[in-house]
Amino acid sequence: MNIAILGAGNVATALAQRWNDAGHSVVIGVRDPASEKSQKAQALLPRLPFKPLQDAAQLAEVLVICTPPDAVITLKDLLSANSDKIIIDTSNAVRTRPEPYPTAFHYIKGETKAQKVVKCFNTTGFENMANPVYQGEGIDMFCAGNDALAKETARALALDAGFSTCWDFGGDDKVELLEKLALSWINLAIMQGNGRNIAFRVVRRP
Numbered sequence: 001m002n003i004a005i006l007g008a009g010n011v012a013t014a015l016a017q018r019w020n021d022a023g024h025s026v027v028i029g030v031r032d033p034a035s036e037k038s039q040k041a042q043a044l045l046p047r048l049p050f051k052p053l054q055d056a057a058q059l060a061e062v063l064v065i066c067t068p069p070d071a072v073i074t075l076k077d078l079l080s081a082n083s084d085k086i087i088i089d090t091s092n093a094v095r096t097r098p099e100p101y102p103t104a105f106h107y108i109k110g111e112t113k114a115q116k117v118v119k120c121f122n123t124t125g126f127e128n129m130a131n132p133v134y135q136g137e138g139i140d141m142f143c144a145g146n147d148a149l150a151k152e153t154a155r156a157l158a159l160d161a162g163f164s165t166c167w168d169f170g171g172d173d174k175v176e177l178l179e180k181l182a183l184s185w186i187n188l189a190i191m192q193g194n195g196r197n198i199a200f201r202v203v204r205r206p
Contacts, residue, residue: 001157004029004056006075007066008041010126011090015064015161016045017130022160029056057082062153064088064121069104070096076111083113086150088157090121092182105145105175118143118150119175120158120166123182125189125196129161132199138164139199142181144174167202 003019005012006029020026026048030038033050042050057063057078062085065072069091072079079087089105098107105119120143121129132139141158143151143166151168158166169178181200189196 004060012066014130018161029053072104080112116150118145120154144169
């Protein structure tokens with residue numbers, strides 16, 4: 001699969017490494033490949049190409065948004081021009097949001113022509129994306145959105161990244177609930193002082 005990850009932060013580099021290891025073609029899209037932040041990410045991913053946002057998006061089947069949620073406003077034209085592609089939103093509107101929308105997901109659906117949009121890879125820390133295996137088993141991932149193809153693609157990429165499964169949280173109306181699950185992880189890991197090496201796994205009685 002040809003994947004463009006838009007952003008070069010911790011989540012972006014963790015997912016890029018996992019998917020590259022799984023055999024996907026991954027390109028990192030950044031505003032300035034020569035910037036200090038981009039250079040730092042390139043040092044972690046020396047085998048992956050870093051390209052300007054437009055060039056990266058043009059090469060991809062799947063766009064993965066790994067920017068702060070309010071930064072999606074600056075991607076409006078790019079996402080509109082690539083509205084036929086699957087878009088995965090990994091952000092959480094914790095400190096900022098693309099006003100007046102509650103999440104980046106809602107901004108994308110409301111301001112671009114994109115319909116194949118899914119919320120995923122937002123419910124745990126980047127350390128768990130870099131290594132989602134605990135005691136020999138993958139932890140769980142979750143996704144939400146109305147588009148079945150986008151959710152199936154997110155699920156397949158979650159499995160390729162090493163997660164045990166990707167639970168379907170529901171449609172567009174469950175995106176904000178899924179962001180609250182992310183806040184629950186943040187509360188347990190950081191605010192309650194349990195550390196970032198904790199994760200969610202759903203268990204089912206036979």
